[in-house]
Amino acid sequence: MAGHGTRLLPATKSQPKEMLPVARKPIVQYVVEELCRNGVDEILFVTGRNKSSIENHFDYDPELYRTLADAQKLDLLNETFRDSRANFFYTRQRMQKGLGDAILCGESFAGEEPFVVALGDSILGLHANSQVVTRMAEVFTAKRASCVLAVEEVPREETRHYGIVQPEGLAEDVFRVVDLVEKPAPEEAPSNLAIAGRYVFSPLIFDLIRSVQPDKRGEIQVTDAIRLLCEEGKRVVAVRLPAGEKRYDIGNFPSYFESFVEFALADPEYGAEFRKTLERMLRSA
Ligand code: G1P
Numbered sequence: 001m002a003g004h005g006t007r008l009l010p011a012t013k014s015q016p017k018e019m020l021p022v023a024r025k026p027i028v029q030y031v032v033e034e035l036c037r038n039g040v041d042e043i044l045f046v047t048g049r050n051k052s053s054i055e056n057h058f059d060y061d062p063e064l065y066r067t068l069a070d071a072q073k074l075d076l077l078n079e080t081f082r083d084s085r086a087n088f089f090y091t092r093q094r095m096q097k098g099l100g101d102a103i104l105c106g107e108s109f110a111g112e113e114p115f116v117v118a119l120g121d122s123i124l125g126l127h128a129n130s131q132v133v134t135r136m137a138e139v140f141t142a143k144r145a146s147c148v149l150a151v152e153e154v155p156r157e158e159t160r161h162y163g164i165v166q167p168e169g170l171a172e173d174v175f176r177v178v179d180l181v182e183k184p185a186p187e188e189a190p191s192n193l194a195i196a197g198r199y200v201f202s203p204l205i206f207d208l209i210r211s212v213q214p215d216k217r218g219e220i221q222v223t224d225a226i227r228l229l230c231e232e233g234k235r236v237v238a239v240r241l242p243a244g245e246k247r248y249d250i251g252n253f254p255s256y257f258e259s260f261v262e263f264a265l266a267d268p269e270y271g272a273e274f275r276k277t278l279e280r281m282l283r284s285a
Contacts, residue, residue, distance in 0.1 A: 007251060007252045007253070008020070008250075008251075008252070008253065008256065014050060015050070015053055016028075016047070016050060016051040016053065016054060016120075017120075017121055017250060017251070018031075018051070018054060018120035018121065019053050019054060019057065020250060020256065021260075022123065022248070022250065022256075022259050022260050022263045023260060023263035023264045023266075023267055024263075024267065026057060027120065027121065027123060027250050028045075028054055028057070028120050029057065030123040030127070030128035031118050031119075031120055031122075031123065031128065032058070032086070033128050034118070034123070034124055034125070034128035034129075034130055034133070035086075035116065035118055035133065036086050037128075037129075037131075038130075038131065038132075038133035038134045038137075039134065039137075040086070040116055040133065041085055041086045041087065042086070042087050042089070042109075043086055043087070043088050043089065044089045044090070044091060044106050044109045045088065045089070045090045045091070046091055046092070046093050046102045046103075046105045046106060047090060047091070047092055047093070048092055048093050048094075048096065049092070051092075054090075055090055058088050064077075065077070089109065091105050091106070091109075092105075093105050096219075097214070097218065097219055097220055098214070098215070098217075098218075098219025098220040098221055098222075099119075099219075099220075099221060099222045100209040100212055100219075100220035100221050100222040100224070100225055101209070101219070101220045103117055103201075103205070103206075103209060103222055104206060104209050104210070104220075107203075107206045110201075110203055110206075111203070112203055113203065114137075114140060114200060114201060114202050114203070115200070115201055115203070116133055116136075116137070116198065116199065116200050116201075117198070117199040117200075117201065117222075118133070118197065118198055119197035119198075121197070121249065121250045121251045122196065122197035122198075122247050122248065122249055122250065122251075123247070123248040123250070123259065124150070124196070124197070124198065124241065124245055124246075124247055124248075125244070125245040125246070126246075126262070126263070126266055127263065127266065129245070130241070130245040131245070132150050132198060132239060132241055132242070132245055133150075133198055133200075135239055136148040136149075136150060136198065136200045136239050137200055139174055139237055139239055140200045140237075143174075143235055143237050144235065145200075145202075145234075145235040145236065145237045146201070146202045146204050146205070146229050146234035146235055146236065147199065147200065147201050147202065147205065147226055147229055147234070147235075147236045147237070148199070148200040148236075148237045148238070148239060149165065149177065149195050149196075149198075149199055149226070149236070149237070149238045149239070150195070150196040150197065150198040150199070150238075150239055150240075150241055151165055151193045151194060151195060151196055151238045151239070151240055151241070152193070152194055152196045152240065152241045152246070152247055153192055153193060153194075153240075154192055154193075154194045155192070156186045156189070156192050157186055158194075159183070159184050159185070159186050159189035159192060159194070160183045160184065160185055160186070161183065161194075162183065162194030162195060163180055163181070163182045163183070163194065163195035163221075163223040163226075164180060164181050164183075164184055164189045164190060164191060164192070164193065164194055164195075165177045165179075165180045165190070165191060165193050165194075165195065165238055166178050166179040166180060166181075166190035166191060167191060167193065167238070171191065171193060171238070171240070173239070173240050173242075174237060174238070174239050174240075175237070175238055176235065176236070176237055176238075177226075177230060177236040177237065177238050178230055179227060179230055180195070180223055180226055180227055180230070180236075181223070181227075182215070182221045182223035182224065193238065193240075195223065196241055196247050197247065199222070204229070204234070205222070205225055205226070205229070208225040208226075208228045208229060209222060209225040211225075211228065212224040212225050212228070248262070248263075261278070265278070
């Protein structure tokens with residue numbers, strides 16, 4: 001789930017940013033593959049106007065399937081399409097009223113169960129190899145938490161792009177969060193640990209989202225609802241992204257370019273050749 005993607009115009013004029021390719025696959029496919037590998041097999045996509053290509057992407061296309069089967073090229077469609085046991089569901093957020101509001105769209109889907117929220121503009125780990133969601137679910141149970149967040153360190157001057165957490169005491173690999181702020185200025189940020197686009201929630205969060213006031217842009221921030229959990233003394237726990245599972249942010253052009261190049265360089269078939277091309281380009285630049 002995500003907003004308008006205005007930072008990526010004109011690329012996102014008529015397609016969602018979640019469908020931009022990073023090397024071979026659209027971003028949303030990496031996110032889905034990551035979730036499937038972490039044992040999430042019921043996935044609700046909260047989309048919006050202009051995002052129907054996401055549904056099409058995950059749909060079974062018998063004609064394409066037959067063509068590829070005849071040509072013995074089925075490997076061009078990877079496991080997400082062929083063998084996935086995941087069930088996909090779709091709903092639309094009618095107005096862009098923020099991440100909190102988008103999460104509310106999943107209320108009846110989640111029911112009484114804890115659930116994972118994954119933002120569609122972040123890939124975790126090279127080729128989405130992150131296991132952090134599994135770890136977060138373990139921590140959620142072990143600590144009897146109401147919310148577990150994935151966090152990563154960001155440079156101080158970038159705190160205004162993220163939700164920033166305030167750790168209780170020293171921030172180890174797993175630590176309790178006592179407060180958090182959405183997009184603070186560096187001098188007001190309680191740390192440089194940013195929410196990294198993956199959350200595990202108890203369904204308690206829905207009532208709290210409903211009680212949050214919209215921010216000055218009219219958006220309901222889930223960060224504010226998590227803050228209320230902290231105020232109520234509920235356990236909010238952060239899990240740091242381990243080294244080697246870095247977050248690839250597709251929300252702006254510089255990090256989109258960087259992600260694309262890094263994934264292309266790691267491509268098992270074309271990576272080595274692409275590296276030579278890139279080196280040649282850099283030498284002649
Ligand atoms: C959202 C969250 C923010 C989080 C960020 C990165 O912001 O509101 O707390 O740190 O995603 O995952 P957005 O990038 O949608 O503005």
